[in-house]
Amino acid sequence: MPEPRVFPRARYRIAGDRGLLAEYGDGIDPEVNRRVRAMAAVLRARPPAGVVEVVPTYRSLLVTYDPLETGAGRLREAIDALEDRLGEIPVPEPRTVEIPVCYGGAYGPDLGFVAETHDLAEEDVVAIHAGTLYQIYMIGFTPGFPFLGGLDPRLHTPRLDTPRTAVPAGSVGIANDQTGIYPVTSPGGWRLIGRTPLKLFDPARADPFLYRAGDRIRFVAIGEDAFRRLGEDAP
Amino acid sequence: MTAAVRVVRPGAYTTVQDGGRVGFQHLGVPVSGALDPFAFRVANLLVGNPPGRAVLEVTILGPELEVLAPADLAVAGAQLDVRVNGEGVGCWRSFRVAPGDVVSVGQATAGCRAYLAVTGGFDVPVVMGSRSTYAGGAIGGLNGRSLRAGDELAALPGALLARPRELPDRLRPDYPGEVGLRAVRGPQDEFFDEGFRRLFGEPYLVTPKADRMGYRLQGAPVPLAPGRPRSIVSEPSMPGGVQIPPDEQPIVLLVEQTVGGYAKIATVVTPDLGRLAQTTPGDRVVFEEVDLDAAHGLYREAVARSRTIEDLW
Numbered sequence: 001m002p003e004p005r006v007f008p009r010a011r012y013r014i015a016g017d018r019g020l021l022a023e024y025g026d027g028i029d030p031e032v033n034r035r036v037r038a039m040a041a042v043l044r045a046r047p048p049a050g051v052v053e054v055v056p057t058y059r060s061l062l063v064t065y066d067p068l069e070t071g072a073g074r075l076r077e078a079i080d081a082l083e084d085r086l087g088e089i090p091v092p093e094p095r096t097v098e099i100p101v102c103y104g105g106a107y108g109p110d111l112g113f114v115a116e117t118h119d120l121a122e123e124d125v126v127a128i129h130a131g132t133l134y135q136i137y138m139i140g141f142t143p144g145f146p147f148l149g150g151l152d153p154r155l156h157t158p159r160l161d162t163p164r165t166a167v168p169a170g171s172v173g174i175a176n177d178q179t180g181i182y183p184v185t186s187p188g189g190w191r192l193i194g195r196t197p198l199k200l201f202d203p204a205r206a207d208p209f210l211y212r213a214g215d216r217i218r219f220v221a222i223g224e225d226a227f228r229r230l231g232e233d234a235p
Numbered sequence: 236m237t238a239a240v241r242v243v244r245p246g247a248y249t250t251v252q253d254g255g256r257v258g259f260q261h262l263g264v265p266v267s268g269a270l271d272p273f274a275f276r277v278a279n280l281l282v283g284n285p286p287g288r289a290v291l292e293v294t295i296l297g298p299e300l301e302v303l304a305p306a307d308l309a310v311a312g313a314q315l316d317v318r319v320n321g322e323g324v325g326c327w328r329s330f331r332v333a334p335g336d337v338v339s340v341g342q343a344t345a346g347c348r349a350y351l352a353v354t355g356g357f358d359v360p361v362v363m364g365s366r367s368t369y370a371g372g373a374i375g376g377l378n379g380r381s382l383r384a385g386d387e388l389a390a391l392p393g394a395l396l397a398r399p400r401e402l403p404d405r406l407r408p409d410y411p412g413e414v415g416l417r418a419v420r421g422p423q424d425e426f427f428d429e430g431f432r433r434l435f436g437e438p439y440l441v442t443p444k445a446d447r448m449g450y451r452l453q454g455a456p457v458p459l460a461p462g463r464p465r466s467i468v469s470e471p472s473m474p475g476g477v478q479i480p481p482d483e484q485p486i487v488l489l490v491e492q493t494v495g496g497y498a499k500i501a502t503v504v505t506p507d508l509g510r511l512a513q514t515t516p517g518d519r520v521v522f523e524e525v526d527l528d529a530a531h532g533l534y535r536e537a538v539a540r541s542r543t544i545e546d547l548w
Contacts, residue, residue: 017419017505021471
């Protein structure tokens with residue numbers, strides 16, 4: 001597969017009468033994603049008139065707007081002009097968030113499948129998965145669901161053929177070259193290798209989320225006792 | 236805070252909704268909110284509320300509610316039978332209720348969703364700027380879920396009407412079994428060629444897989460252009476996006492979705508989303524292409540129409 005390209009200038013796509021997508025590259029790539037997040041930071045710091053919401057994802061940025069205040073053409077010009085001033089606005093420093101995970105057993109019913117697929121012992125899968133620092137490329141699907149890049153190729157595993165109707169909150173999964181965590185119980189087709197006792201999304205907390213797009217996640221393997229203890233004390 | 240109503244029967248799927256939860260899509264929280272903004276706003280205006288107060292969104296079959304405090308109520312949207320203690324009171328008009336009254340909202344005979352407003356608006360905790368229920372994330376509304384028998388809902392303070400209100404007949408939408416949906420091309424225009432002729436040329440049927448996340452349609456397959464991959468790098472989605480999954484049957488995305496990984500051939504204009512949300516399985520939708528300038532003209536017209544109604548009272 002060819003290397004993803006970083007576009008020299010944003011390419012724009014019309015997402016209906018209230019949305020404009022700016023694309024910064026043609027694939028999943030750390031540099032492309034850095035541009036996306038940098039532009040999101042600039043747009044939030046200096047929002048052009050009429051901008052409602054800024055949503056960064058892997059390689060594209062959705063800017064939603066009020067059509068009574070602006071139009072796609074004016075918005076493009078404003079975004080292009082801000083692009084030239086990218087260096088002036090600092091991108092928030094990424095934080096590293098540690099997520100304790102109890103791997104395997106009832107917590108990660110697909111750990112055995114992932115190990116067999118790659119001819120690894122379960123402990124090896126855990127060591128590889130917990131031994132990597134992951135970048136949060138985007139958050140979506142459900143509140144706080146982090147799409148993480150950087151999964152070791154030795155663990156790339158296809159999704160389930162038939163998604164589960166209810167994946168328990170906290171489940172850590174793998175889908176091809178991605179890994180992620182289900183913050184709320186939801187349907188899902190990722191291979192589940194473990195579960196965190198932390199509440200990744202809690203609307204009752206002052207900050208309902210533990211991380212933002214651009215932050216990094218490190219998984220820390222824990223045992224069942226720690227899972228129960230942390231679950232009780234979870235923030 | 237006193238309870239306004241107690242739920243006797245919840246109906247098919249009744250949730251608390253307001254204008255939606257804007258600003259959290261980058262954290263995976265979809266906008267949610269009333270699917271038919273026109274009927275939602277009118278319901279509020281009919282009881283003397285500002286247009287964005289929280290209401291009950293009724294789906295196909297309405298609830299039965301016991302009134303616990305004096306209030307004005309109004310139901311707007313889908314055509315259904317509304318009764319107080321067995322007496323018909325009708326839609327698109329306010330009616331006064333007293334403690335002990337039983338309000339029953341029947342089955343929709345045209346349209347899919349109706350909005351029941353109460354004096355002051357329903358009072359549930361504001362979560363991330365909105366009272367809207369997002370059941371997928373278990374937030375908003377009453378405990379993040381649809382109503383159940385026995386639930387009690389409070390209302391914010393508000394003044395009772397000096398005289399009843401009614402929306403004039405000529406301003407009431409009808410909910411036909413076939414609706415036209417105007418749409419602009421994109422975001423993934425270049426993924427389609429023949430697909431545009433299908434989408435903008437053939438009628439589609441609403442399938443039973445139609446909910447607040449999106450409406451799955453059935454009709455002429457919309458093929459990807461030769462050589463295009465079956466999926467795209469996941470990107471944010473907008474309400475109205477017409478996504479084409481591998482089975483080539485369109486899905487119109489609605490308000491409980493933040494990202495998607497299938498190419499979108501077109502995006503339905505905002506003013507037509509409420510009409511889509513009023514269709515039920517078996518209804519027909521016909522897509523009509525408009526350019527972005529025309530779409531923005533339609534948007535301004537819809538806003539102006541909505542303001543005309545605010546000026547009625």
